[in-house]
Amino acid sequence: MTAGAIFGAITGLIALILSASISVWLKLLMTRSFNAIDERLRVLSQENNKNFDSLSKKMEGADQCIRTLEQEIVRVEALTQSVVEVKDKIVTLEGIRSDLLERLNEYIRRGDFIRDTQTLLNQIEIIYKKIDYVDAKIDKLRDK
Amino acid sequence: MTHSYFTLVNAVASAEEDKHSVLEAIVNNGDLTEEEAASIELHAALLGLEAKVDKLVTKTNSL
Numbered sequence: 001m002t003a004g005a006i007f008g009a010i011t012g013l014i015a016l017i018l019s020a021s022i023s024v025w026l027k028l029l030m031t032r033s034f035n036a037i038d039e040r041l042r043v044l045s046q047e048n049n050k051n052f053d054s055l056s057k058k059m060e061g062a063d064q065c066i067r068t069l070e071q072e073i074v075r076v077e078a079l080t081q082s083v084v085e086v087k088d089k090i091v092t093l094e095g096i097r098s099d100l101l102e103r104l105n106e107y108i109r110r111g112d113f114i115r116d117t118q119t120l121l122n123q124i125e126i127i128y129k130k131i132d133y134v135d136a137k138i139d140k141l142r143d144k
Numbered sequence: 145m146t147h148s149y150f151t152l153v154n155a156v157a158s159a160e161e162d163k164h165s166v167l168e169a170i171v172n173n174g175d176l177t178e179e180e181a182a183s184i185e186l187h188a189a190l191l192g193l194e195a196k197v198d199k200l201v202t203k204t205n206s207l
Contacts, residue, residue, distance in 0.1 A: 117182040124189045
């Protein structure tokens with residue numbers, strides 16, 4: 001064997017040993033990295049689950065709020081409708097009131113109010129007298 | 145206004161003197177219009193009539 005072949009064999013051996021060492025070291029490093037990533041993923045997954053539960057509860061609460069709001073909207077719509085109806089009725093009643101006032105003023109203007117009142121007062125006076133007459137008759141009957 | 149209206153009606157209904165003259169005096173004083181006085185007089189007369197009828201019915205029932 002020549003000196004060159006021996007040197008080549010030694011260099012090859014050293015290279016083989018170095019290569020094996022680097023491979024083992026890299027494998028160790030990668031395993032550690034994978035474990036760290038795994039752990040991180042596990043923690044993230046747990047946090048994610050917790051967040052999901054919390055979010056689900058919040059969504060349920062939001063759903064309930066939306067349902068309540070929907071009911072309130074229906075109630076407010078019904079109230080608004082009632083207010084509109086009442087306003088319409090007020091307008092109608094104001095029209096009737098205005099019409100009646102006009103007719104009453106016309107009735108008074110024509111002098112019919114005073115005339116009719118006087119007629120009624122005269123009739124009441126006649127009824128008074130008739131009642132007095134019956135009253136006296138009853139007294140006479142009582143005396144007998 | 146409503147309160148004073150009923151006060152006047154009751155006062156006129158329970159007045160012993162001539163109700164029409166009392167109201168006429170108030171009208172002449174400018175405190176009431178002729179229509180208001182007529183309305184009060186009619187209301188008072190109806191109250192008096194109601195009282196008279198009640199009295200008569202009571203008397204008749206006691207026979």
